[in-house]
Amino acid sequence: MPSTTGPMLATYPKSINLDRAKLAAAVDALNDCAQACTACADACLSEDMVAELTKCIRTNLDCADICATTARVLSRHTGYDATISRTLLEACATACRSCGDECAAHADKHEHCRICAEACRACEQGCRDLLATIS
Amino acid sequence: MPSTTGPMLATYPKSINLDRAKLAAAVDALNDCAQACTACADACLSEDMVAELTKCIRTNLDCADICATTARVLSRHTGYDATISRTLLEACATACRSCGDECAAHADKHEHCRICAEACRACEQGCRDLLATIS
C-alpha cells in the first residue's frame, strides 16, 4: 500500500513553502519511525532482559511522540510559520539521533532494535534534508 | 518505502494474540488514515469555502487522533487486554465511518476529501476485519 502523503500534498489548494518531494519523504520517514519506535518500546518491554533496556524504552517513547507531532506539524501548510517547523525539525533530528544511537547499541542482540535504529537514521536524515531547504 | 510494521511485528519476542497479517494491515491502514485526515483538515482550512467545511475539519481532527491512538494500542502486545483493543477498534471504526461519510459528501468538489474518504473506508474495513478475529 503506497503512502497517501504525496497524493494528499498534491491536492493542497494553496502554495506550499517547502520542497514537496523532500517534505513528503520526511513525513513518510517520520510516520515510519514513530511506528517503529512504538513497536520497539513494546518489544523491549517483553524481553527477559528488560531491566537492561529501560533507557531504550524511554528513548523510543520520546522519539515516537516527537516524530508523530513533527509529521502533523509538517502536514499543515495554512498560515505557515517557518520558525515552528525549523525548531521542531531540529528537536526531532536530535531525538532520532539519540534513539538511533541507543537502539544501535542493542542491534546485535535484538532485531527490533536493529530495524528501529535504521528507521531512526532514515528519519534523522529526512529531517536534516528538509531543514537544509528551510534555513 | 515499504512499511516497517510487518518486519517489526515479526521480531516481537513473545506470542501475539492476534492474526499477524490482519494486524499489520490494520496498523498500516490506521497510520495512513491518520495522515490523510491531518492533511485533509489542513487542506479544507485553506479552501475559500472553509465556512462550509467546518464539520469536515472537525471530523478529520477526531479521526486523525483516534486512528493514531488505535495504531499505538494495537502495536503493543505486552500484557495484552482484549477488552481495550475491542472497544477501541469499535470506536475507531465508528469514527472512520463518520469521517468517510463526511469527506465523501465533498469528494466531487475537493480531491483531498475524495482521497481521504478512501483512506477512511479502507481503515474502517481494516478495523472491522481485525475485530472479527477478536470477538
Next chain:
Amino acid sequence: MPSTTGPMLATYPKSINLDRAKLAAAVDALNDCAQACTACADACLSEDMVAELTKCIRTNLDCADICATTARVLSRHTGYDATISRTLLEACATACRSCGDECAAHADKHEHCRICAEACRACEQGCRDLLATIS
C-alpha cells in the same frame, strides 16, 4: 493553577450538546489521568523490579494515549457527532478500568501506582457520568 477547561467552554460561540459541568469535569479528569499514567509508566520503568511491572507499563501507555485522545474529541463541539463521543467514552472507561485495576494491584508497593489508580478511578467515573447524559 485552576484549569482553563471550564472558562474555555464558556466562550464557545455556538450551543453545546452536552452538560457543561459534567463535560468540564470529564475533560479535567481525562487530562489528569493521562498525565498520571505517563508518569506512572516511567516510574515503573525505573523500579528495580521492572520485570514484574511490564503489564502495568503497557496498560499505563494505552490509558495515557486513550485519555488524551478522548479529552481532545470531547473538547470539540463543531459538527458534533454523538456516536463518536459515545463509543470513544466507552473505550476510554474500559481502559481506565483495566489500568486502575492493574495499578491498584501494585498500590501497596508503589505509591505512584496508588496515585495513578485513583486518577484512573476518577477518570472512569467522569467518563461514565458523561456517558449517562448521552445515551
Next chain:
Amino acid sequence: MPSTTGPMLATYPKSINLDRAKLAAAVDALNDCAQACTACADACLSEDMVAELTKCIRTNLDCADICATTARVLSRHTGYDATISRTLLEACATACRSCGDECAAHADKHEHCRICAEACRACEQGCRDLLATIS
C-alpha cells in the same frame, strides 16, 4: 481538583536531573496550554468569521500537539537525555510564542483567543524558566 503532576513527581524512585518545582510548573502549564489550544481551535472553527481565523486555528493545532508531546517527554526521567529536553523545550517555547501572538491579535474580538493567549504566554514562560536551569 489539584494536579497530580507534583505528587507523582514525588514518587519517582530514582533521582531527577531537573528542578522539581519548575518541572512540575512547566508540565502543568504545558497541559493547560494544550487544552486551551485544542478548545480555541474548535471555537474559532465555529465563529461566523472562520475564514479570518484559519491561521489561528492552524497555530492552535500545532501548539496543542507540541505542548502535549513536550509534557510527555518532560514527565519521563528514566535514561534522561538533556539534549532532547532542551531542543524540544526550545521548539515548544517558539510555538507558544507564535500561538500567543496570533491569539493576542484576536483577543479583543474573541474571548477564547484572549484566554488562550494567556495560556500560551504562561506556557512559554514555564518552558523558558525550565530551560534556564538546563542550559
